[in-house]
Amino acid sequence: MELLRPSNVDQLDEGVYIHGGTEVVPLLRDGILSGERLVDIRGLVPRGVRDATIGAGTTLAELEVDPQIPAALREACRLAASPQLRNMGSIGGNLLQATRCWYWRLKYPCRLHGGDTCFAREGEHREHAIVANDFCASAHPSDVAAALLALDARVRTSQRELPLAELYHVPDEADRNVTRLAAGEVILELELPPVEASVYLKAMDRKKWSFPQVGVAAARAGGETRIALAGVAPVPWLLESADALASGDEWATPLPRTEWKVPVARALVRRAVAALG
Amino acid sequence: MASELIVNGHTYEVRAPVGASLAHVLREELGLTGTKIACNEGHCGACTVQIDGVPALSCITLAHAVRGEVTTIEGLRDHPLVDAFVKADAVQCGFCTPGQVVSAAALVAANPEPTSEEIRHHMAGNICRCGTYPRIEEAILHWRG
Numbered sequence: 001m002e003l004l005r006p007s008n009v010d011q012l013d014e015g016v017y018i019h020g021g022t023e024v025v026p027l028l029r030d031g032i033l034s035g036e037r038l039v040d041i042r043g044l045v046p047r048g049v050r051d052a053t054i055g056a057g058t059t060l061a062e063l064e065v066d067p068q069i070p071a072a073l074r075e076a077c078r079l080a081a082s083p084q085l086r087n088m089g090s091i092g093g094n095l096l097q098a099t100r101c102w103y104w105r106l107k108y109p110c111r112l113h114g115g116d117t118c119f120a121r122e123g124e125h126r127e128h129a130i131v132a133n134d135f136c137a138s139a140h141p142s143d144v145a146a147a148l149l150a151l152d153a154r155v156r157t158s159q160r161e162l163p164l165a166e167l168y169h170v171p172d173e174a175d176r177n178v179t180r181l182a183a184g185e186v187i188l189e190l191e192l193p194p195v196e197a198s199v200y201l202k203a204m205d206r207k208k209w210s211f212p213q214v215g216v217a218a219a220r221a222g223g224e225t226r227i228a229l230a231g232v233a234p235v236p237w238l239l240e241s242a243d244a245l246a247s248g249d250e251w252a253t254p255l256p257r258t259e260w261k262v263p264v265a266r267a268l269v270r271r272a273v274a275a276l277g
Numbered sequence: 278m279a280s281e282l283i284v285n286g287h288t289y290e291v292r293a294p295v296g297a298s299l300a301h302v303l304r305e306e307l308g309l310t311g312t313k314i315a316c317n318e319g320h321c322g323a324c325t326v327q328i329d330g331v332p333a334l335s336c337i338t339l340a341h342a343v344r345g346e347v348t349t350i351e352g353l354r355d356h357p358l359v360d361a362f363v364k365a366d367a368v369q370c371g372f373c374t375p376g377q378v379v380s381a382a383a384l385v386a387a388n389p390e391p392t393s394e395e396i397r398h399h400m401a402g403n404i405c406r407c408g409t410y411p412r413i414e415e416a417i418l419h420w421r422g
């Protein structure tokens with residue numbers, strides 16, 4: 001295996017891109033990712049916050065204490081992973097982290113690995129999705145992505161600019177990818193529009209260091225409130241409106257052992273909206 | 278691929294192939310076995326080292342990708358926290374302790390008088406299966422003796 005360290009986008013070769021490595025290194029070790037070429041992209045991905053622009057190489061630890069960052073994103077970073085992981089992990093890498101579905105991590109030949117079964121639907125799925133879970137029931141694990149989605153962030157890559165929502169794709173028979181990043185494309189920056197108030201609330205297995213069972217981000221800008229959820233769908237999930245939850249539970253299609261997430265989501269959405277004032 | 282590693286002020290040449298973890302190189306190549314490997318997948322904090330003073334998990338850090346100076350528990354031998362851990366009896370089996378001290382040393386360097394709440398936030402990535410948490414907190418609260 002070789003390790004390349006390009007210092008600008010023009011020198012970028014294809015290979016396994018690695019930033020903080022918190023996700024890549026375990027996946028390489030488990031044989032879920034493979035390749036003869038590792039490309040350390042830290043030399044070309046911007047790091048740090050300038051006005052409303054966040055370098056994709058900025059660590060979660062840097063963001064959690066940065067007063068320029070809206071509350072929802074700061075809090076999502078502060079509640080994510082562990083201190084060491086937040087020191088190492090970049091926000092760009094966080095957006096592209098793979099599912100924590102244990103079948104997928106244990107290399108079961110499930111739909112997301114190209115097979116024709118979702119083992120979680122039939123088997124153990126306590127942590128899994130309650131919406132858009134028909135094909136693959138995995139639950140997106142990123143607190144940060146939910147916060148950025150509520151904040152209506154835009155993504156600048158080496159090839160284009162797009163709203164964060166368009167970075168993600170609910171996997172289906174035809175396309176099993178969870179993100180729409182092209183081969184060789186790197187995320188360079190995130191752009192945040194102005195926001196009046198924002199908040200992130202997270203239900204966890206324990207008080208520290210737990211993936212979101214359900215995470216709810218809410219942000220108000222120009223009189224509109226955007227609400228996005230982590231841990232409920234294979235991708236970060238934007239709610240059409242808070243009222244969608246208030247009027248009943250039709251919005252969700254939980255599996256037998258994910259029903260408990262529905263009232264948790266409803267309660268957190270209510271609290272998040274109330275917290276916006 | 279040749280690569281240099283600075284650990285506790287000494288410079289070493291890494292011989293392991295690309296893909297080897299920093300924890301592996303520290304323990305197997307450099308003989309610095311104070312850094313422990315427990316889960317080997319980023320979940321427990323036993324392998325914590327500092328890179329340019331910042332706590333990182335050496336089991337999921339590629340040795341060849343390290344760009345800063347590494348400090349391991351061996352480099353913190355004379356840190357007052359070591360005595361503080363002994364005084365507070367903050368050790369049972371001791372397997373997590375090197376990682377605890379490495380994390381705590383970075384905390385007190387940035388914030389010499391952390392509150393209990395700050396200690397709990399900053400130390401949350403170091404799991405202690407023996408449950409010595411209250412004593413670890415006490416050791417850090419009184420680290421200057």
Ligand SMILES: Cc1cc2nc3c(=O)[nH]c(=O)nc-3n(C[C@H](O)[C@H](O)[C@H](O)COP(=O)(O)OP(=O)(O)OC[C@H]3O[C@@H](n4cnc5c(N)ncnc54)[C@H](O)[C@@H]3O)c2cc1C
Pocket residue numbers: 016017018019020021022023024025041045056057060079080081082085088089090091092093094095096097141142143144145185186187188209210211212318319320
């Ligand atoms: C034990 C554990 C617990 C965690 N808990 C949480 C949690 O509670 N909440 C949460 O939100 N997250 C959690 N995470 C996720 C963690 O925050 C991410 O792993 C981390 O932020 C990834 O950043 P990285 O720089 O290490 O990415 P890497 O591991 O280097 O890369 C991750 C992926 O992104 C790609 N990549 C990285 N940067 C770029 C870029 N700029 N452009 C294109 N591709 C890129 C890589 O090729 C790879 O596919 C947890 C992770 C672990 C291991």
Ligand code: SF4
Pocket residue numbers: 099101102103104110111112113117118119120121128135136137138
């Ligand atoms: S939930 Fe998705 S990742 Fe998990 S087993 Fe089903 S198809 Fe695979």
Ligand code: FES
Pocket residue numbers: 313314315316317318319320321322323324325334335336337
């Ligand atoms: S051994 Fe590195 S985190 Fe557990």
Ligand code: FES
Pocket residue numbers: 367368369370371372373374404405406407408409
């Ligand atoms: S003292 Fe045994 S794991 Fe912490």
